[in-house]
Amino acid sequence: MTKAEKQAEEIREISGSDPWKCMKCGKCSASCPSYDEMDIKPHQFVSYILQDNVEALAQSRSLWKCLSCFACVERCPRDVQPGRLVDAARQLVVRQRGQDYLKADEIPELLDPELPQQLLVSAFRRYRR
Amino acid sequence: MSIANESFRPKIVAFCCNWCSYAGADLAGSSRLSYPADVKIIRVPCSCRVNPMFILRAFERGADGVILCGCHPGDCHYTTGNYYTRRRMTLLFSMLDFLGVENGRTRVEWVSAAEGVKFSATMNEFVETIRALGPNVRLGDLRCRS
Amino acid sequence: MQRIGVFVCHCGSNIAATVDVKKVVELVRMEPGVVWAEDYPYMCSEAGQSRIAEAIRTQKLTGVVVCSCSPRMHEATFRKCAERSGLNPYMVEIANIREHCSWIHKNTEEATEKAVILARAAIAKVNLNTPLQAGESRVTKRALVIGGGIAGIQTALDIADAGYEVDIVEKTPSIGGRMSQLDKTFPTLDCSACILTPKMVEASANEKITLYTYSEVEKVSGFVGDFTVDIRKKARSVDMSKCTGCGVCQEKCPSRKTPNEFNRGLNTRSAIYTPFAQAIPNVPVIDREHCIKFQTGKCGVCAKVCQAGAIDYEQKDEIITRKYGAIVVATGFDMIKLDKYGEYAYEQSPDVITSLELERIMNAAGPTKGHLERMSDHRPPKNIVFIQCVGSRCADERGKSYCSKICCMYTAKHAMLIRDKYPDVNVTVFYIDVRTPGKNFDEFYRRAVEEYHVNYIKGQVGKVTPQPDGTLLVHGVDLLDNHQVKIEADMVVLAAAIEPNPDVRKIATMLTASIDTNNFLTEAHPKLRPVESPTAGIFLSGVCQGPKDIPETVSQAGAAAVKVIGLLAKDKLLTNPCTAKADVLACNGCSACANVCPYGAISYEDQEVRAPGVREIRRVAVVNSALCQGCGACTVACPSGAMDLQGFSNRQMIAEVDAICR
Numbered sequence: 024m025t026k027a028e029k030q031a032e033e034i035r036e037i038s039g040s041d042p043w044k045c046m047k048c049g050k051c052s053a054s055c056p057s058y059d060e061m062d063i064k065p066h067q068f069v070s071y072i073l074q075d076n077v078e079a080l081a082q083s084r085s086l087w088k089c090l091s092c093f094a095c096v097e098r099c100p101r102d103v104q105p106g107r108l109v110d111a112a113r114q115l116v117v118r119q120r121g122q123d124y125l126k127a128d129e130i131p132e133l134l135d136p137e138l139p140q141q142l143l144v145s146a147f148r149r150y151r152r
Numbered sequence: 153m154s155i156a157n158e159s160f161r162p163k164i165v166a167f168c169c170n171w172c173s174y175a176g177a178d179l180a181g182s183s184r185l186s187y188p189a190d191v192k193i194i195r196v197p198c199s200c201r202v203n204p205m206f207i208l209r210a211f212e213r214g215a216d217g218v219i220l221c222g223c224h225p226g227d228c229h230y231t232t233g234n235y236y237t238r239r240r241m242t243l244l245f246s247m248l249d250f251l252g253v254e255n256g257r258t259r260v261e262w263v264s265a266a267e268g269v270k271f272s273a274t275m276n277e278f279v280e281t282i283r284a285l286g287p288n289v290r291l292g293d294l295r296c297r298s
Numbered sequence: 299m300q301r302i303g304v305f306v307c308h309c310g311s312n313i314a315a316t317v318d319v320k321k322v323v324e325l326v327r328m329e330p331g332v333v334w335a336e337d338y339p340y341m342c343s344e345a346g347q348s349r350i351a352e353a354i355r356t357q358k359l360t361g362v363v364v365c366s367c368s369p370r371m372h373e374a375t376f377r378k379c380a381e382r383s384g385l386n387p388y389m390v391e392i393a394n395i396r397e398h399c400s401w402i403h404k405n406t407e408e409a410t411e412k413a414v415i416l417a418r419a420a421i422a423k424v425n426l427n428t429p430l431q432a433g434e435s436r437v438t439k440r441a442l443v444i445g446g447g448i449a450g451i452q453t454a455l456d457i458a459d460a461g462y463e464v465d466i467v468e469k470t471p472s473i474g475g476r477m478s479q480l481d482k483t484f485p486t487l488d489c490s491a492c493i494l495t496p497k498m499v500e501a502s503a504n505e506k507i508t509l510y511t512y513s514e515v516e517k518v519s520g521f522v523g524d525f526t527v528d529i530r531k532k533a534r535s536v537d538m539s540k541c542t543g544c545g546v547c548q549e550k551c552p553s554r555k556t557p558n559e560f561n562r563g564l565n566t567r568s569a570i571y572t573p574f575a576q577a578i579p580n581v582p583v584i585d586r587e588h589c590i591k592f593q594t595g596k597c598g599v600c601a602k603v604c605q606a607g608a609i610d611y612e613q614k615d616e617i618i619t620r621k622y623g624a625i626v627v628a629t630g631f632d633m634i635k636l637d638k639y640g641e642y643a644y645e646q647s648p649d650v651i652t653s654l655e656l657e658r659i660m661n662a663a664g665p666t667k668g669h670l671e672r673m674s675d676h677r678p679p680k681n682i683v684f685i686q687c688v689g690s691r692c693a694d695e696r697g698k699s700y701c702s703k704i705c706c707m708y709t710a711k712h713a714m715l716i717r718d719k720y721p722d723v724n725v726t727v728f729y730i731d732v733r734t735p736g737k738n739f740d741e742f743y744r745r746a747v748e749e750y751h752v753n754y755i756k757g758q759v760g761k762v763t764p765q766p767d768g769t770l771l772v773h774g775v776d777l778l779d780n781h782q783v784k785i786e787a788d789m790v791v792l793a794a795a796i797e798p799n800p801d802v803r804k805i806a807t808m809l810t811a812s813i814d815t816n817n818f819l820t821e822a823h824p825k826l827r828p829v830e831s832p833t834a835g836i837f838l839s840g841v842c843q844g845p846k847d848i849p850e851t852v853s854q855a856g857a858a859a860v861k862v863i864g865l866l867a868k869d870k871l872l873t874n875p876c877t878a879k880a881d882v883l884a885c886n887g888c889s890a891c892a893n894v895c896p897y898g899a900i901s902y903e904d905q906e907v908r909a910p911g912v913r914e915i916r917r918v919a920v921v922n923s924a925l926c927q928g929c930g931a932c933t934v935a936c937p938s939g940a941m942d943l944q945g946f947s948n949r950q951m952i953a954e955v956d957a958i959c960r
Contacts, residue, residue, distance in 0.1 A: 044693055046691060046730060047730070047777070048687065048730040048757070048758040049730075049756075049757035049758050049775045050758035050759070050760055050775075051760075052757070052775040052777070052782065053757060053758055053759055053760030053761070053773055053774045053775035053782065053783075054641075054760030054761060054773070055760070055782075058775075058782045059782065066775075066777065067780075094760070094761075098641055098760060098761075099694075100687070100691065100692040100693065100694065100696075100697060100758075101691075101692070101693040101694075102693040102694045163958070163959055165955060165958055165959065170370075171812065171832055171833075174370070175370060177397065177398060178368045178370060178394075178397040178398075180397075180402065181368070181397025181398055181401040181402050182397060182401065184401055184402065185402065186402045186403065186404065187402060189399070189403050189405070189408040189409060189411070189412040192412065192415055192416060192419070192958045193394070193398050194419065194951070194954050194955065194958070195369065195394075196930070196946060197876065197928050197929055197930055197943070197946055198929040198930055198931070200929060200930060200931040200934060201929065201930030201931075201933065201934070201943060201946060201951075202934070203933065203934045203948065203951070204934070205948070205952075206951050206952060206955055209952050209955050210958075210959055213955065213956055213959035213960070214959050215955075215959045223812065226807050227806070227807070227810075227812055227813060228810065229810050229812070229832075229833060229929075230810065230896055230927060230929035230931070231810055231896045232894075232896050232931070233896070233929045233930075233931055236894060236931050236934070236935075240934065264812060264813075264814065264815070264820075265812055265814075265820050265832065266812075266814035266815060266820055267815070272402070
């Protein structure tokens with residue numbers, strides 16, 4: 024197993040979603056509010072993982088433009104959950120950089136009153152389990 | 153323990169009704185959905201043909217697990233057969249449990265003729281359960297041991 | 299002791315590739331009772347069968363075990379072969395070493411071992427087999443068709459053509475079904491009513507066909523050749539023999555607020571109504587739930603205006619009991635409910651409609667008299683967006699896993715018709731794939747693009763947002779250009795998935811016909827017996843078996859009719875001899891078996907029982923082998939073990955269990 028394959032496998036494992044179910048309908052991209060900001064569009068994200076092209080995803084702007092609003096997860100007719108794949112790819116990158124956790128007392132300093140509501144909501148969604 | 157489980161090849165008897173589950177098993181076959189060779193299928197006209205005696209006999213003769221598959225409730229070819237099965241097997245399984253035969257060794261599953269995937273998944277899962285439970289020693293007739 | 303021959307089939311490489319066939323032959327030779335064993339590449343072939351026949355004769359075999367494919371496949375073949383060679387056909391058993399062994403296992407050693415065990419079980423069973431004789435049952439020369447759509451009508455016409463009586467039971471007040479709701483049909487664009495109504499008239503005029511409209515099947519008993527069916531003829535409240543179909547009652551009826559089912563609820567109808575102008579029979583029905591007379595007791599306008607005196611408020615439901623030889627299910631389909639698809643705003647906006655609703659809007663007899671207009675403000679639309687695969691090809695619980703098959707084609711038809719009649723309207727179709735397998739289908743779709751310039755965009759729509767100004771903002775994506783598309787549409791048409799009529803589950807249960815996870819009826823064999831249900835005497839016609847367009851439905855309807863005719867042409871049917879049998883010596887007449895028998899096949903009579911030391915008259919169970927279907931419920935219920943099932947006897951089953959556990 025090459026490194027790329029291993030990484031793609033890891034993303035599938037973290038996300039718990041199955042990109043092979045995708046039928047390339049594009050409903051995720053049609054639903055995405057940050058579509059215009061992204062260089063790799065949500066539906067492409069799924070095929071990149073299928074092709075084990077994780078390196079390109081890790082370098083992409085899309086990774087940090089996804090709002091985790093999960094519109095794509097809700098609407099995907101094939102239950103592929105592209106939003107979770109994006110989240111998992113982010114997780115992978117963060118882990119590689121070795122910053123995958125915070126200490127409780129570090130949080131107040133980091134809290135920014137200007138933080139967009141959407142981010143808080145998505146953080147809740149992501150970490151509730 | 154895990155090594156012992158690896159080499160342990162359980163004997164599993166599966167009773168399948170002719171109209172739904174046997175056809176489901178055929179579909180699993182023609183779709184090439186594999187499950188362990190430990191499962192041997194006996195065809196019965198209806199799940200209600202399976203006398204609790206057959207299951208006891210299987211355990212007596214050294215079976216490690218018995219699974220009984222029939223049509224989904226309401227879909228029985230003979231209208232009501234699987235309802236009898238459900239009641240009879242509930243009684244039998246609770247008695248077997250009392251005798252010390254673990255509940256995991258016996259099972260009733262509804263598999264329709266269109267559910268090849270379910271059939272194969274059920275068998276894989278069942279064999280896995282039996283492998284974890286190890287050989288059945290409770291009801292085996294010592295005279296039958298070779 | 300039996301003399302058993304074992305015949306192991308290679309099935310080309312299907313079995314031989316994973317099972318060491320020679321080794322199986324070698325090992326089964328050692329089994330008790332086996333006097334002959336051989337293998338052959340194709341046992342089911344003419345040459346293979348003649349080998350079996352020859353072995354039966356030369357080796358004087360009394361039992362045969364064939365290790366081959368599933369008994370559901372070739373049991374009948376090998377039993378016939380045995381019969382031709384003078385062996386009782388029920389002395390043949392099949393060990394299924396293909397579907398249950400070679401196809402699912404990869405390891406040759408394991409597969410061979412399992413094949414031997416399966417063969418041993420079959421040999422152990424044959425050792426205890428006894429010759430059985432099939433009985434005979436009579437065939438009622440009359441067929442029942444459930445559902446009066448195009449499938450049901452065509453099946454009934456074809457059966458009647460062959461000279462047999464047919465009854466059609468239709469739930470709604472008129473035959474015609476979904477096809478009567480359509481405006482035009484693809485790929486020729488002829489008018490649906492123009493080609494359907496002659497068939498409807500033909501069905502009602504044919505003296506061999508009886509129509510039971512506004513009726514439902516209530517109870518089914520019996521078996522192939524001899525079904526007894528109760529049909530509930532719901533009270534029409536109109537005397538069919540007196541009504542002239544003048545329609546005055548419908549004009550004068552003061553209750554006019556009931557949603558019109560035929561127009562998919564797009565407008566309303568009166569409480570006394572015929573679903574559509576060409577309805578057959580052209581006799582109205584009083585919808586008692588919405589009739590003022592039935593609800594408050596005060597009204598009776600229809601009775602006053604009816605010159606023929608046909609209105610009968612006292613009419614009651616009637617139960618008709620009839621016997622049939624065969625039953626055809628043709629219950630058709632409906633569109634799925636779209637309440638779970640909030641993103642398409644179907645329930646929020648009246649301008650988001652389903653394709654079947656558009657069909658009614660385009661129809662001259664529809665709610666808008668055929669004018670294309672928005673249902674909210676009756677303005678003609680300028681931009682129409684079609685969305686494909688709404689609920690079809692879904693992996694989640696909101697929709698259906700299958701492709702609905704007809705949507706690609708009817709959407710091309712709608713787009714073309716709209717562009718033809720209103721050239722200034724922009725039509726956009728969002729598609730995932732355009733599937734056009736069928737004669738002249740792809741040409742038809744290409745015409746929509748090339749000739750009518752319909753804008754096909756590859757990509758799905760994410761959301762439809764109703765705007766304050768009444769337009770609908772469609773958020774889509776163009777996957778080929780890789781950009782998001784936003785379209786301000788006036789009308790959005792959803793190609794909703796089709797699903798089997800919700801009543802089919804109830805009907806399938808009554809008929810003991812099996813049904814799949816999507817509520818489609820299962821066929822006896824997906825390729826070779828596509829119009830028969832696994833339950834003998836039940837046949838399938840139309841969409842109740844799977845999504846189909848009109849030509850396919852009509853051809854399947856014809857095929858089902860041929861199968862019915864083939865059955866009705868027989869005077870007698872051979873019955874399954876694997877029936878229950880009571881051992882009078884052991885029976886104590888307790889009635890436990892009769893209580894569990896679903897067919898009422900067990901009765902009791904006083905018989906003289908003679909055995910060494912016993913000579914007395916006892917009350918014992920007697921099985922009517924014509925009624926017994928051989929389920930075996932009684933054998934397990936019997937406390938004294940007197941009841942046994944021939945062909946699957948207790949001893950045989952135990953022998954199989956022992957062989958497997960050996």
